[in-house]
Amino acid sequence: MNKAIITVVGKDQVGIIAKVCTYLADAKINILDISQTILQGYFNMMMIVDVTECENDFANIAETLEQLGQEIGVNIKLQHEDIFNKMHRL
């Protein structure tokens, strides 16, 4: 399994999750976990996804999500989960 973290940060509005999930479904990216919170007044969503089945390469998915974020008006990032595991887990 090739796990990555998607973060969506920005002003809350209708349809953020729907738009992100539609793209993920089309790209064959499986969502394993979703959590969201309001941090310092901003909508903060984190998804743990599995990109194993996705045919696009990692950089390409990251770029598409970033563009999608610009269309919606939020900041979307895709990062491999290892950076978080290494930093926060012994």
Add this chain to the structure above:
Amino acid sequence: MINVFEVAETNKMIEQENLDVRTITIGISLLDCIDSNIDVLCDNIHTKILSTAKNLVSTGNDIEKKYGIPIVNKRVSVTPIAIVGSSACHKSEDFVKIAKTLDRCAKEIGVNFIGGYSAIVSKGMTKADKLLIESIPQALKETEFVCSSVNVGSTKTGLNMDAVKLIGEMIKETAEQTKENDSIGCAKFVVFCNAPDDNPFMAGAFHGVSEADAIINVGVSGPGVVRNAIKNAKGKDFGELCEIIKKTAFKITRVGQLVALEASKALDIPFGIIDLSLAPTPAIGDSIADCLQEMGLERVGAPGTTAALAILNDQVKKGGVMASSYVGGLSGAFIPVSEDQGMIDAVEMGALTLEKLEAMTCVCSVGLDMIAIPGSTSAKTLSGIIADEMAIGMINQKTTAVRIIPVIGKDVGETVEFGGLLGYAPIMPVNTFSCDEFIDRGGRIPAPIHSFKN
């Protein structure tokens, strides 16, 4: 499982606190390129560097995208050229030819610096070492990406004062040769005592002879992250302050370790070391001075500065060592003046002097770094400044260095602009009393007594 707060913390470090991997540096041995014909030698060097490092930049970019963390520099260091060129170079122009070859390699693979135009002369100079040192002004003038360094002493050997004298003259000549560009040639040269073989940072990176054929060394950084952590410890005692710096250094270094292993796998080159140095940039907030001031100093340079820097340096090492399987290079806090907005401000305000900077180098890596001084400073005075700094390294069994720029045509009160990562600097006053007779003695300063421990 990772939670949303941890993800937010990491991304805040990257987006708001300038956390980055400062450099991936491939060290490449050029020993197998050696030939007595200069043209064959240059061809061999070109072929070796290109075949080893051609994918460095694209690999760095891929890792950057995968983890969403900037990798600021991709660089190459090579075996000290004084060794590589010793059989082929009979005049200093021959060495310049090698410098130009290195420059061409850097351009072709897209790295922003190539280090190793170097000589190791801690005890004595070979004919080639001397030729290389004499060729440095021309080499730095005629190349764009080449960085140069000379190691003039060590705790085991003492100080080679003949070399110190020669280098004072050479720095002055380099400043003259590049005076149209504010003597920028001097910003690409550093003189060392106890130079490490595996340093990934410029201008002092070279690939020591104790190293493997090729190796990946990574330098992490994050003064902005450390500064914010210290901010959260306001009013806490030193025990708690140290804990916070240590934990932050651990987190930063783990990212470096991840990137190093990933690069090593992708390039099929063994992982060497992580250099734990906290390195500032001219960006606001990415400053070592700010870290020290956040501890409770009004300005860096105030009484207490050396103690604050000692804490920072030691805690960064303590946190970093556990986060990486191999630690090396310089590993400490850098205190360059021109590359750190907080340092620049302190100098302009009169809070920070050359003498205080010298004291600070006793407790941190590396030394007097990126300091602009009047162009009228004599070669002997430069040698005197270098000798002082080298003596600190020799006696305290640590690496020390001097990267100083006598800016031709400028004096105290003026500033000099180097551009990019090298930043800008106010010209600092230098003690003008003479050390000419001392420097003119020549010979070597013997090794200090604690080199006979074994």
